[in-house]
Every structure is written in C-alpha cells, then in structure tokens.
Amino acid sequence: MGEVDADIRRASTLPSRYYTDPELFTGLLKHFKQQWCFAAHRCEAQENNVMPLPHIEAQTGEPMLLSVQDEEARILSGVCTHRGMILTDRPCKTNVIQCPYHGRTFGLDGCFRAMPGFEGVEDFPTDKDDLATFDSGEWNGFFFASLEAKDFATWFAPFIKRMSWWPGSSSITYDRSRHRDHSIEANWIAYVDNYLEGFHIPFVHGDLHATLDHDDYQTELFDGSVLQIGIAREGEPCFDLPQDSVDYGKRIAAYYWWFFPGLMLNVYPWGMSVNIIIPESVNRTRVIYHGYVTDQNKIGIGAGGDLDKVELEDQTVVSGVQRGMNSATYDRGRYSPQHETGVHHFHCMLSK
Ligand code: FES
Ligand SMILES: [Fe+2]
Numbered sequence: 001m002g003e004v005d006a007d008i009r010r011a012s013t014l015p016s017r018y019y020t021d022p023e024l025f026t027g028l029l030k031h032f033k034q035q036w037c038f039a040a041h042r043c044e045a046q047e048n049n050v051m052p053l054p055h056i057e058a059q060t061g062e063p064m065l066l067s068v069q070d071e072e073a074r075i076l077s078g079v080c081t082h083r084g085m086i087l088t089d090r091p092c093k094t095n096v097i098q099c100p101y102h103g104r105t106f107g108l109d110g111c112f113r114a115m116p117g118f119e120g121v122e123d124f125p126t127d128k129d130d131l132a133t134f135d136s137g138e139w140n141g142f143f144f145a146s147l148e149a150k151d152f153a154t155w156f157a158p159f160i161k162r163m164s165w166w167p168g169s170s171s172i173t174y175d176r177s178r179h180r181d182h183s184i185e186a187n188w189i190a191y192v193d194n195y196l197e198g199f200h201i202p203f204v205h206g207d208l209h210a211t212l213d214h215d216d217y218q219t220e221l222f223d224g225s226v227l228q229i230g231i232a233r234e235g236e237p238c239f240d241l242p243q244d245s246v247d248y249g250k251r252i253a254a255y256y257w258w259f260f261p262g263l264m265l266n267v268y269p270w271g272m273s274v275n276i277i278i279p280e281s282v283n284r285t286r287v288i289y290h291g292y293v294t295d296q297n298k299i300g301i302g303a304g305g306d307l308d309k310v311e312l313e314d315q316t317v318v319s320g321v322q323r324g325m326n327s328a329t330y331d332r333g334r335y336s337p338q339h340e341t342g343v344h345h346f347h348c349m350l351s352k
Pocket of ligand 1 (some may be wrong): 102
C-alpha cells in the first residue's frame with residue numbers, strides 16, 4: 001500500500017514534500033515518460049506534413065516529429081542520426097526530411113536516404129542510420145505518442161467507449177486562436193489536484209458556477225484516468241446526445257477527462273480543449289492549451305465559454321496552495337468523500 005490510504009474516509013492527502021522536494025519532483029518525472037502523450041490532430045498536418053511536437057519534448061525530454069505521408073502517419077524521432085542535431089523546429093511541407101547541419105536526408109517513413117561526404121565509410125548505412133520510430137495511437141484523427149509501448153486501445157478505452165458519438169475527424173478543425181501557454185508558480189501536482197475536483201467551483205469560479213448544476217456534478221474513476229461531468233443548469237447550453245450514449249437524456253455541459261499524469265481532454269459542445277501539463281521545476285508548471293473546434297456556433301457560451309477566466313481563477317488558488325505547502329504548520333489534510341474522489345485516486349497512483 002502506498003502512503004495514501006485506499007479508503008478515502010480514512011485517508012490523508014499527499015504529504016507536502018510532494019510539492020516542495022526537488023528530488024521527489026525529479027523522481028516523479030518518470031511517469032510522464034511512461035504514458036501516452038498527446039501529439040496533434042490530423043487536420044494540423046494538412047498544410048505542413050512534418051510537424052515537430054515541442055510539447056512532447058517539454059514533457060518527456062524526447063524530440064519527436066509527426067510525419068504524414070498520404071494517409072499514413074508516423075511519430076519519428078526529431079534527432080538526426082549523424083551527430084544528433086534537431087531536424088526541425090518548424091512545421092514544413094516536404095517529401096524529404098533534411099538535417100540542417102550537414103544535409104543528411106530521410107524519407108517521411110524515417111528511412112535514411114542520403115548523406116554527402118560519406119563515400120568509403122564502412123558498413124554504412126545500416127538501420128541505425130534510420131530515424132527511430134515511436135509507438136503511436138490514433139482516435140478520430142487525434143494522434144498520441146509513447147516512449148514505452150503500452151496498449152493504446154486499453155489506455156484510451158474509457159474515452160473511446162464514452163465519446164463514440166463525437167463528430168468524425170473531418171469535422172474537426174484546429175483553432176490557432178485558442179492556443180495558450182501559461183506559466184504558473186506551483187508544482188504540477190497542485191495544478192492537477194485542482195483540476196480533479198469541482199468542489200471549488202462555487203468558491204472560485206462564479207461565472208462557471210452559474211452555468212453548472214453543482215449538486216449534479218459527477219466524478220468517475222478509471223484505471224489511469226478520471227472523468228468529471230458538468231451538468232448544465234436549466235437554460236444553459238448542453239450536448240445533444242444520441243440515444244446510444246449512456247448519457248442520453250442528461251444535460252451535459254462538459255466532459256472533463258484527465259489521464260495520468262498530465263493530460264486533460266475537455267470536451268464541450270463547441271469542441272475540445274486539450275491541456276498539456278509540463279512540470280518545469282518543483283514550483284513551476286507550464287500548461288499548454290490546444291483548441292479543436294467541431295461547432296463554431298457554440299463557441300463562447302456555457303461551461304466551455306470563457307476558459308481564460310476560469311484558468312486565471314484556477315491559477316490563483318493553485319499558486320496559493322503552493323505557498324501553503326511551504327508552511328511549517330501544514331503537512332497533510334483530509335478528503336471529502338463526496339467531492340474529492342478524483343484527487344484521492346490521483347494521490348493513490350502517485351504514492352504507490
Ligand atoms: S547532424 Fe545531421 S547531418 Fe550532421
Ligand atoms: Fe477550477
């Protein structure tokens with residue numbers, strides 16, 4: 001058993017050193033390398049078929065490229081096999097990937113093509129000169145990449161099952177204007193804790209609270225993920241769900257999906273906001289937003305309306321918690337069994 005009791009009624013929260021100890025911070029980074037990372041949506045590669053994935057490098061330390069050739073997509077290493085140069089920092093449209101350092105070229109499948117000045121080199125090229133390929137998974141045009149092979153379908157099963165009615169890949173567009181890059185003075189765990197409960201909504205998010213029915217807020221736990229469901233108040237926008245959805249008949253305003261440790265897929269009637277958590281230091285976290293629109297007419301209304309305001313409200317409390325974690329008087333608290341099952345689930349995973 002880990003440091004956090006599996007029974008929420010008996011459990012105390014994570015000790016404050018999880019938020020303040022630089023060694024513990026470094027040790028926990030391994031979790032980011034062991035999970036599937038969000039890469040991009042197919043629609044982003046329509047103009048530029050080779051795309052660097054800087055958020056994955058920030059999360060895992062591994063430079064990667066999404067390479068799309070006809071319908072086939074691959075996640076390749078973004079590191080040249082000659083002397084290790086980064087192949088590109090910019091998306092580009094190309095049939096061949098050329099290293100900017102000494103001109104080595106690769107096909108879009110990552111295979112070595114050519115290299116000047118290498119006449120006479122023995123036993124060259126071999127498959128060591130090809131770009132490494134990472135495991136990838138795709139759902140509805142959304143690509144995910146992994147450094148350590150795990151079954152994508154199993155990992156993503158709760159989402160796939162629940163969201164099968166969602167619009168198809170061809171009706172999804174990337175909205176550059178919804179991109180955000182936030183830097184928050186707090187440990188990443190404090191940011192995730194806050195995401196995993198709706199308990200704070202009446203106190204912290206006045207406008208969001210006015211759109212959601214607080215008594216009906218739901219949290220469901222899965223192996224490796226948590227789903228929170230926001231129910232719309234009367235007259236507030238919600239999904240028009242098909243009969244084959246288990247949620248048919250409910251007035252759902254938002255599905256908030258979190259995947260351990262640092263991926264959030266927020267599904268609203270207008271589309272999906274992807275939040276990517278990047279731990280920078282023990283007390284600094286970067287949060288990147290990508291927005292994918294399915295229904296332009298629903299932008300700006302309901303629970304997914306003013307995300308910037310909600311984000312800033314969250315940052316205020318999360319950085320407040322970080323200051324509190326440094327106090328000599330605070331170490332651990334207790335959980336609300338009614339409202340904090342998501343936070344408890346996360347803490348059990350982390351402390352295992
Ligand atoms: S490092 Fe790429 S060609 Fe030399
Ligand atoms: Fe919040």
